[in-house]
Amino acid sequence: MLTRTSAQSLTGQLADRFSERIRNRLLPPGARLPSVRECARQQGVSPHTVVAAYDQLLAQGLVEARRQRGFYVRDSGPAAGPPPDSAGPAPALAPAPLVAADASTLIRGMFHRPSDKPQPGMGVFPPDWLESTFMPAAVRRVTSGKALQELSLQYGEPAGDGSLRRSLSTRLAAISVPAAPEQIVTTIGATHALDIVSRTLLRPGDPVMVEEPGWALEFARLEALGMRILPVPRKADGPDLEVMERYCTAGDAHKPKLFVSVSVLHNPTGYSLTPGSAHRVLQLANRHDFHIVEDDTYSHLAPEHATRLCAMDGLQRTIYVGGFAKILAPNWRIGFVAASPALIGRLLETKLLATLTSPALFERALAWCIDQGQLRRHAERVRVRLDGARGRTVKLALAAGCTLASEPAGLFGWVDTGVDTDALTQRMLDEGYLLAPGSLFHARRPPTTLMRINFATAQDATFWKVFARVRDQI
Known part of the structure; x- marks a missing residue:
């Protein structure tokens, strides 16, 4: 949470937080920032502080204000084409506009961890494994x-x-x-x-x-x-x-x-x-x-x-x-x-x-x-450890009110949270957790309630308690 210090104002702290996420692509181009009132409630500050922070982001050229729609992360690349008409031609005739920077959300997260907490959105095993x-x-x-x-x-x-x-x-x-x-x-x-x-x-x-x-x-x-x-x-x-x-x-x-x-x-x-x-x-x-x-x-x-x-x-x-x-x-x-x-x-x-x-x-x-034979034996040990982690994570996810969109297998779980996981991801970053929202795994980034979890890093009960609390606020 933001803290009152003599070193930096609340406005500066909030602006820096959004700035860092935008530069690291944790907030991708085109993403909508929380409304002023919503952000004030989330961060425990006054609406005036949020407006001042958003003004700083505008001055830095990181966001743009859209009349009666809010603040959006500025896209410095070429504008994507309009979404296809669902009743239009066959899929092969409709190229899918992608935003390459979106993929760097997970990649950058591998190098710029938001905290020292276990990160359920990561795509790799913990180093100690x-x-x-x-x-x-x-x-x-x-x-x-x-x-x-x-x-x-x-x-x-x-x-x-x-x-x-x-x-x-x-x-x-x-x-x-x-x-x-x-x-x-x-x-x-x-x-x-x-x-x-x-x-x-x-x-x-x-x-x-x-x-x-x-x-x-x-x-x-x-x-x-x-x-x-x-x-x-x-x-x-x-x-x-x-x-x-x-x-x-x-x-x-x-x-x-x-x-x-x-x-x-x-x-x-x-x-x-x-x-x-x-x-x-x-x-x-x-x-x-x-x-x-x-x-x-x-x-x-x-x-x-x-x-x-x-x-x-x-x-x-x-x-x-x-x-x-x-x-x-x-x-x-x-x-x-x-x-x-x-x-x-x-x-x-x-x-x-x-x-x-x-x-x-x-x-x-x-x-x-x-x-x-060292690699074979090492892989066998990892598989046994992963089987245990998978079982524990599934129980925690179900207890937190999630459902499984596919049968649990391998390193990753495909979980339905019941809420928009793009919005959930931004809220969880405030808690020090990096998620992998389901939209990242689609060419057009459609809104979805799905997210990918890493069974090896999502077996932490504390994460699921925080997850349930934040999800229920969305």
């Missing part, structure tokens, strides 16, 4: 003796460290994805792998099908490359095939070139693809000639029998993307892409143009962790 003794041992091993100079003083293999690619090939074979070491290119994280695929296969203006709700960063990344986003509703068994069919038959000018999918433990719903749905998706891709990039970021948390498009297709039309930031070491930034022999050379060329190579030291250390 990932602590281990084998990772330092792996680094010491690859940096001892002459290895440090050999790996540091020259460029590594363009496709990535050979020992890691051999380890990855063996690991992919265990989940029935056939990829020789020569069919694998390492990357600086899974997001970099997705970017390499997009830059290789697509050109600005190309239509791309993306699951919705989906990863906010993927919408923003494709928009920044100039692609046309075609949202595909994600259901419990897989993507909505009827919507995909409509996109594919809307005419050559609107024909999708790529489909981006998280088949296993989908973010944010936790859904996993069924064999029947996977078979029909592959049939559609063959019939309409588009590629599928399968983002398997959460593979380490998934059951061994999980259905994967790449396993069924054998990397013919499919491209596999994986990474280790979620389960092992976020700052090692190691990912990879596996593809057919005909395509992998093109992907490698794109990597070379952007990054030349990738860091052999950490790649060699990761290969050791995989080969020694």
